[in-house]
Amino acid sequence: MSSNFNDVYYRRVDLPAGELHVFAHEDLFHAMGAKVLEMANNNMQIPNIRYMSYTPDAHVGVGTCIGTTAVWGMDNGFVSPSIVGSDIGCGMRVHLTNLHERDLQDVKLRRKLVKAIEKRIPVENHARGYFSDVRLEDVLRKGLHGLPGKYVPDAYTPRKATSLTHVECSRFRFDEGELDRIPEPAWHRSHRQLGTLGNGNHFIEIQALSINEDNRATAEKWGLKDGQIAVMIHSGSRSWGGAVNQYCGSQVAKTMRKLGLGTADPKLAYAPLDSEAGRTYAHLMYSALNFAVANRHLMAFAVRDAFRETFGSQAELSTLYDLMHNYAVEENHKEEALLVHRKGTTRALPAGHSGNPEPYRATGHPALIPGSMGTASYLMVGAAEGVRNYYSICHGAGRIRSRNATKQLVTVDEFASSMRIGQEDEIVLNHRALEALIDESPQAYKDVDRIIDSVVRARLADVVAKCRPLAAVKGV
Known part of the structure; x- marks a missing residue:
């Protein structure tokens, strides 16, 4: 293996199976380790691959590293559940409020708000949600357009509407007959x-x-202002995405055996786009994307009610943007139809790009990048030079150690210190027992500021705003 160092923030790595493009400061690149290169080499053995890259937050995942962009042509391409990720449609949503940080200066008020959110959004993994009147089939088929009107409060006021327009995609269309393949318990x-x-x-x-x-x-x-309070939501397609993966995984494995496909990694799954298994996965994946965007929307609706309970009916939340970082979609690049996989990478289109939703055509859309718990997050905008990486940037800080290693190496006191527990600027958590969340502590992740610096200096995107955490609600 050899590396061609073009500059400090980009390098082309020549692997036996092809060229890997890495956008990261050289220190971050060297810290990734040999395993990420081994996984890239396996991924690039999938036939007809056009391009593969890592962003600076790249780290080992199942079959494929988180932080991967991989591209195939639509005419002879492949689709890979491994390069989409297990949580299909996982992504970010940000809402802007009409409140200022001085309105949340009192730590007791922040705790009150967290409790109000927790009342409306279950944090136990198997708890039932509060939207039983939403028809799942409508959501899977129509995305945001399948929600009852009362949950899309601005849908009929076009001048103020943001719920349906300020999103990467409000509805993914697919062959709805494929839904019948998923068993009733799911x-x-x-x-x-x-x-x-x-x-x-x-x-x-x-x-x-x-x-x-x-x-x-x-x-x-x-519509951003200094000191403005914003709400950031990170979630995905929950058990529907899991059911899609379970069903399609077995079908893709059968196709691979039939066609004699495979690499050194038995967990790397892929199938030709024009195979039955490939088509089925693509269609059902889009249903999971519809679930994911509607799921984040419903949580934002619940958070809006929590703000109103805490601050009164004058409190408002408007959608800044909703986007995904685990998916594969058809995109046009240089007038060619391509299937772009992003696993833990975020699309960041620049100003003037036709792929931007209309409200962001002139500026480029917001790219929503979370930090680790207790550290800053970022709102970014794509740069024109990002075309060289198919407009993909990082999706967060990226893990630096496993959950088990974090539990063994990080103490509760260290975690509490990073969250400013007991101080006036405490980052309020919904769990008082920090042991339950220690595997998600800031110490488990890379330095998000260095990740963002690499993205900016690689000329992929620019920072529009930095987001300082005041309170966080986590699931267990």
Whole structure:
């Protein structure tokens, strides 16, 4: 293996199976370790691959590293459940409020708000959600357009509407007949989970914004203000995505055996796009994307009610943006139809790109990048030079150690210190027993500021605002 170092923040790594493009400071690149290169080499053995890259938060995953972008042509391409990820449609959502950080200065008020959110959004992994009147089939088929009107409060006021327009995609279309392949128990479980958070690294976070002076004009066009309170939500397709993976995984494995496909990694799954297994996975994946965006929307609706309980009916939340970082979608690049996989990477389109939703055509859409619990998150905008990485940037800080290793190496006192527990600027958590969350402590992740710096210096995107955490709701 040899590396061609083009500059400090980008390198082409020549592997036996092909070229891997890495966008990261050289220190971050070397810290990734040999396993990520081994996994990349396996991924690039999938036939007809056009391109593969890592963002600076890349780390080992199942079959494929989190932080991967991989591209095939639509005419002879492959689709890979491993390069989509187990949580299909996992992504971010940010809402802007009409409150200022001084309104949440009192730590007791932040605790009250967290409790109000927890009343409406179950944090236990198998708890039932509060949206039993939403028809799961409508959500799977129509995405946000399948929700009852009362849960889309601005849908009929076009001048103020953001719920349906300020999203990466409000509805993914697919062959709805494929839904019949998913067994009935999965439908029941998934219906119960609409509007629920899930565990692991999923969260709802209350944040205060600081505008980047270099991009203040863009921030103003987005409606951002210094000190403004924002809500960031991170979740995905819950058990529906799991059911899609379970069913399609067996079908893809049969196809691989039939066609004699495979690599050194038995967990790396893929199938030709034009095979029955490939088509079925693609269609059902889109149903999971519809579930994911509706799930985040419903949680935001519940958070809106929690703000109103805490601050009164004048409290408002408007959608800034909703996007995904685990998916595969058809995109046009240089007038060619391509299937772009992103596993733990975020699309960041620049100003003027036709792929932007209309409200963001002139500026580029917000790219929503969470930090680790207790550290800053970022609102970014894509740069024109990002075309060289198919407009993909990082999706967060990226784990630096496993959950078990974190539990063994990080003490409760260290975790409490990082969350400012007992201080006036305490980052309020919904769990008082920190032991339950220690595997998600900031010490488990890379330095998000260095990740963002790599993205900016690699000329993939720019910072519009930094988001300081004030309170967080986590699942268990």
